[in-house]
Amino acid sequence: MADKPSDEPRSGSGEEPSVPDEVWEKFLRDHGSAPKEPSARARMVTERLRQQEARGESPAGWRAGPTAAGRNGGPRKGWAVLGVLLAAAVAVVAMKPSLLPGHLFGAGDADPAAASPLPAETAAPTAAPSSADPETPTLARPFAGSPAERWADGEAGIVLPKATALGSVSKDRVELALRRTRKLLVDANLDPKVLSGARPEAALSVLDPKQPALLDDLTTALRAPSEANDPLALFSRFDPKEVKPVGKVVKVRGRITFDKGDFAGVAVHADYTFVYPVVRADGSTEVTRTIVRRVIDAELPDPTRYRTTPGRLNLVRYDEDAGNSSCDIHDGYLHPRFPSQAPADGATPTGPSVDPYDRSRVIGQDDGCGTVSRT
Structure with missing residues (x-):
């Protein structure tokens, strides 16, 4: 693993790195095996966004995934219904995993407890x-x-x-x-x-x-x-x-x-x-x-x-x-x-x-x- 530049303070010094973030990011791009640690600025941005999210002020699109809009810009009701169905299916499978073909708990609908060895x-x-x-x-x-x-x-x-x-x-x-x-x-x-x-x-x-x-x-x-x-x-x-x-x-x-x-x-x-x-x-x-x-x-x-x-x-x-x-x-x-x-x-x-x-x-x-x- 590549080392950070020598002018970075030792761990525990309480000081921020003296190397500018853009220089450090370029170093990481040039040394793919280097640890991808967040910069001081990235940590500050992440903390600010976390606090905004806790107050309900998260900006649009933050951890929200793609906008749920159809080709005409209207809401995709079909996807919403599908999400509900998938959630229900997951719940059913969680209660009875044998419904999955070839599931890890045995073939068919056999109850794994029923096949456990007798004392x-x-x-x-x-x-x-x-x-x-x-x-x-x-x-x-x-x-x-x-x-x-x-x-x-x-x-x-x-x-x-x-x-x-x-x-x-x-x-x-x-x-x-x-x-x-x-x-x-x-x-x-x-x-x-x-x-x-x-x-x-x-x-x-x-x-x-x-x-x-x-x-x-x-x-x-x-x-x-x-x-x-x-x-x-x-x-x-x-x-x-x-x-x-x-x-x-x-x-x-x-x-x-x-x-x-x-x-x-x-x-x-x-x-x-x-x-x-x-x-x-x-x-x-x-x-x-x-x-x-x-x-x-x-x-x-x-x-x-x-x-x-x-x-x-x-x-x-x-x-x-x-x-x-x-x-x-x-x-x-x-x-x-x-x-x-x-x-x-x-x-x-x-x-x-x-x-x-x-x-x-x-x-x-x-x-x-x-x-x-x-x-």
Whole structure:
């Protein structure tokens, strides 16, 4: 930045510059990078005009803009009306900015507060979530119109409680049981390869091979699925020849709790719902969702008192409830229904209509092959 001439007094001297204003203005014109500070005369003029304006004596045209006259010299009533309309429009947009196309607060008329993430679930819900706006899911917004739009994404939805000691059971043992349960949930329900039908090796690795018949039953179910041996009881799987996922996000909501177990160890209770958006594998862009809720009771027994593999979980109970999946097909895959599809041949649904998002509902009971009230 250029300096002022050397004969200008230092700041704070109380003196006015000795250089005439016209000389200083010429210097500024010749040195474009110089600071464009008002001269003493300019400051005096500005102050005089400010005082006149305060007294209502401002000269015509001062800060008034162009004269509002038409081509014939008469007043431009049209511009005045337009000004009123613009002012009204600004007020409306200020109250509802979503009226602007592509506004900064989200697309369409969606309420940004409605899409804000829910806090983690800390207690069993007592009712189903309220109805969302009846929006059709799309490739860009696969969870539109679903309560799950506000749920956590994937693993972020499986939040472990703070581990504490349980009598003689150390805090470290409790933390290990919680981490093993979380790994089982993640690998069985969120691993992209498992969702596409691959063998869930990582999930199986946390289970105790010494637990009677469990791994044998699961291996049989994965190798030769049937109504009696269904891998969907513990794993979420889709046939890649039939459907493919929309994006990489699976919405998750639920909770994990722990207590003393029956085998001198840690008992863990997990209750989670997973929402999977999919499209048909034939290139269709129609989006639908399958909702799977899982309830698992596992225990990490005391290996010094029981014949168990250290660090491996024993499954005490595992129940699942799949919403929007054919319940009369037993090939080891979830089979979502699409709104445009005609009813498939086979058994007519005999069970009641249920809300798959209702986490207050008890599952594990045989309700027959029913329908869902929403997806």
